Amino acid sequence: MKARYQYRFYPTDQQQQSLARLFGCVRVVWNDALAFCKQSVSEAFASTRSTKLPGYKKLSAMLTQAKKTDERKWLSDVSSVPLQQSLRYLDVAYKNFFNSLKGKRKGKKVGVPRFKKKTNSQSAEFTKAGFSIKDGVIYIAKIGTIKPIWSRELPSEPSSATVIKDCANRYFVSFVVEVEPNITIAKNQSIGIDLGVKTFAVMSNGEKSLSPDYSRHDRKIRKLQKKLARQQKDSKRRNKNRLRIAKHHNQIADTRKDFLHKLSTKVVSENQTIVLEDLNVSGMVKNPKLARVISLQGWREFRLLCEAKSEKFSRDFRVINRWEPTSQTCSCCGFRWGKIDLSIRLILCLSCNTEQERDENASRNIEMVGMGHRHDLKRTGSDCKTVSAASYCELSRITDVERR
Incomplete structure (x- = not known):
């Protein structure tokens, strides 16, 4: 399985300028490609009612041509690896967006890619061709050598490195590594x-x-x-x-x-x-x-x-399931007393005469439901023949408010 290890580092003044130039180039490449994709989608939808996107190969060819123009020739001053990675991530972002619209992607709905801002967090990813690690020092292409604070050792050789600058002007370097599952005996x-x-x-x-x-x-x-x-x-x-x-x-x-x-x-x-x-x-x-x-x-x-x-x-x-009545059921006998106010923290179950703390009772019910152990609610409810179910729901709310 893959894991991410992140370390903080402190660049020099010259490296801060180089990193600012790199982040700016990555941001411009992303925004230019996103603007072209939006225009291509709108034109394709107006003519053929389709949403065909320009792929990564076409975007990469456009980047190569843009470097030859006077407006974007300064893109050649930084490493080409993070610029290409930015185009790859844009392609993946659009695929996730359309798969989410069609229902092919599980989980929460994914929004359309948005333009990047200068004031937000900045990042640039390097593959193996753009960085190297030797004797605790990291060399990044066209940035120089940085020495992060190694709070822990890397378990294996990283496959990629991402340089990050957050909104508070802190710098981090993040690695993606392969880790082995740790098989231990639980208590x-x-x-x-x-x-x-x-x-x-x-x-x-x-x-x-x-x-x-x-x-x-x-x-x-x-x-x-x-x-x-x-x-x-x-x-x-x-x-x-x-x-x-x-x-x-x-x-x-x-x-x-x-x-x-x-x-x-x-x-x-x-x-x-x-x-x-x-x-x-x-x-x-x-x-x-x-x-x-x-x-x-x-x-x-x-x-x-x-x-x-x-x-x-x-x-x-x-x-x-979120609809399980974990806070409405006694974890000892399984009697269900119904909904109670959040201010009530102690509950006296009149079926088994057990005083339950609200959250502890809910945690025990969560464990039982998750492990497949459930109380027989019908049998427990029929044990009391002298009081109706409605009266039980009211009487089970007897609490000690002072002991909250």
């Missing part, structure tokens, strides 16, 4: 995880993982964004303020990424089967009171990390 057979806001993860074995506090940086971002909206566009003070906002965003993203990586590694390495719930995050963020807090958590990113690391550690990763 536990299975685990169910219920994701939340304040307590990020409540596990079926009783462990809890609190979410990092992003409030300080989030308040500063909101304050700086109000100031940014009042400043003149393309002014020096506005650009300076934009960099300050980007740095706060990066601090939040780095904190979240570090937390999610550590938690996912711990969960996957200790358990053979990991069970999560398919959350409707897009529907949850429509709540104006919880949208900003939910967006900061990174539930989807945690699921992707667990899924990827499960493949690496030869684990079984499962996701249950």
Whole structure:
């Protein structure tokens, strides 16, 4: 399986100028090719009602001809490898877009490719012909030698290297390498995880993982964004303020990424089967009171990390249906008490007289459903003959609000 290893490096002033020239050329090649594709698609659709795109070969020939003109002759000052890679990625982006429209591509709908901006994150990819690694030093064609901070060793020889500059003017080099699955024996057979806001993860074995506090940086971002909206566009003070906002965003993203990586590694390495719930995050963020807090958590990113690391550690990763009543059912006896308010954290089940903590009960139900173990709800509901089902739903909401 393939993995990506990323390292930070600090270029010299001359290398920063060379990288800025490289990123600009990659951006211009992408935008010129995208404009040509949009024009070709519109003309083809107007004449023949078809959406035939110019392929990579035609775009590459256009790039060769553009270098011979006076307007684009400066494209020859940088390496041709990232320029060709930019055209390949544009071709793949259009194929994914049309396959998504036709239903041939699984997953979320893919949007149409968009033009690149100078203020966004910049990147340039080099294949094996454009870079080399020797004695901890990386040589990049027409850029020079850079020495990244090797926080960990590369497991194998990389097949490509990508130079990245983020919105806060930080530089990274990223490698794609081939890694072997790590087969280890897990301590536990299975685990169910219920994701939340304040307590990020409540596990079926009783462990809890609190979410990092992003409030300080989030308040500063909101304050700086109000100031940014009042400043003149393309002014020096506005650009300076934009960099300050980007740095706060990066601090939040780095904190979240570090937390999610550590938690996912711990969960996957200790358990053979990991069970999560398919959350409707897009529907949850429509709540104006919880949208900003939910967006900061990174539930989807945690699921992707667990899924990827499960493949690496030869684990079984499962996701249950979002409509499973995991927070409405007693994990001990299987009695279903129905929907309850989010402010209620403790529930007393009148069927088995067990006091359940809301999130712990949900995590145990997630584990049981994921492992294929379900309670017989019809049998459990028929055990009580003196009270109707409607009364049971009301009585099962007895909680201790003070002990929340």
